[in-house]
Amino acid sequence: MSTVLLPLNVKRLNALEKRQSSFIEEAVVLAIKRQTNLVISISCDEIKAHLDCIDAIWEQIQALLGAIYVIQLNTSYRLDRPLFNCNVVFADVCGYSVYLEPYIQTVCVSSENINDVQSSQWETYLLTNDSQTELEDDTDHMKPLVFQRNTGPIEPLIFNRVAVGGTFDHLHAGHKILLTMTALLAKQSMVVGVTDDCMLLKKKHRDLIASTQQRMENVKAYLQLVKRSITYDVVPIKDPFGPTVTDQNIDALVVSKETLKGGDLVNSERERRKYHPLKLRIIDVISSDNASIQGKDLTDLKISSSWIREYIAKNKIDNKE
Incomplete structure (x- = not known):
């Protein structure tokens, strides 16, 4: 599907320019009107400086990522398009030039970078919500991110192989952040456990859940957008552990606040098998019990696969996944 691209150069991970928030809203509106997808490509010098150990800026990246998705979701819901597809990638990490992707049809540009992205390959769209930010006071110019809990490591570590698990039905912002x-x-490889169909028989609107194979393919396709420099093992799991208790090469496990206890159980089982424990890294945004991001109550964002299935069922939308 053709896609609108919005490149953003973020000066500081813990702050987002007011006009960049407006750019995100405008790009969402444009993509929805044109019935296309949206890719937001983030570049940042702080990320470039920590490419050898992203763990050192774990909190800042996930806070920024969450804030961007909240802006996108708020705009999508306002336009009654809750299933609108938007992907956020980090230009310094993804391992390819987003500009050269064949699906890019339109690139959104501001007045300051229009000369940098002119090309006959795609259409350029001049963002209208631009402003002379160099005349603004820095306090007004930057919009601070809200991040209330400290889940980062005391000592940042480098992980060669990292694991994560989930159902990954109807990929939404929470899945994408995870x-x-x-x-x-992950420095070298990543393993993703996708909950098998046999474990989902009691889910509401079970008929709207994509097959295990399709959900695995969706995860693989999304990860190719995120980072192409590492290898991915996407496997079905039929128990709460999956490869985390059989693969001795896994270094770390990423969990949400809701699945943190599951991470502890994994390490208990690994200890029983005399494997080294996994370092746990916690996703602390886009979560049902997290207070807010950018002042927005996340319970209003309707980010869950069950909500999406309910929406599809009520609106009789074709389930194409």
């Missing part, structure tokens, strides 16, 4: 943060941590 998969993205795991891929960013």
Whole structure:
């Protein structure tokens, strides 16, 4: 499907320019009107400086990622398009030039970078929500991110192989943050456990859940957008552990706050098998019990596969996944 691209150069991970928030909203509106997807490509000098150990800026990246998705979701819901597809990638990490991807049809540009992205390959769209930010006071110019808990490591570590698991039905912002943060941590490889169909028989609207194979393919396709420099093992799992208790080469496990206890159980089982424990890294955004991001109550964001299935069922939308 043709895609609108919005490149953003973020100066500091813990702050987002006001006009860049407006750019995100405008790009979402444009893509929805044109019935296309949206890719937001983030570049940042802080990320470049920590490519050898993303773990050192774990909190800042996931806070920024969560804030961007909240802006996108708010705009999508306002336009009554909750299933709108938007992907956020990090240009310094993804391992390819997003500009050269064949699906890019339109690139959104601001007045300051229009000369940098002119090409006959795609259409350029001049963002209208631009402003003379160099005249603004820095306090007004930057919009601070809200991040309330400290889940980062005391001593940043490098992980060669990182694991994550989930159902990954109807990939939404929460899934994308989980998969993205795991891929960013992994130096060499990543293993993804996808819950098998046999474990989902009691789910509501079971008929709207894609097959295990299709969900695995969706995860693989998404990860190719996120980071192409590492290898991915995407496997079905029929128990709560999957490869985390059989693969001795895994270094770390990424969990959400809701699945943290599951991570502890994994390490208990690994200890029983005399394997080294996995370092746990916690996703602390886009979560049902997290207070807010950018002042927005996340319970209003309707980010869950069950909500999406309910929405599809009520609106009689074709389940194409």
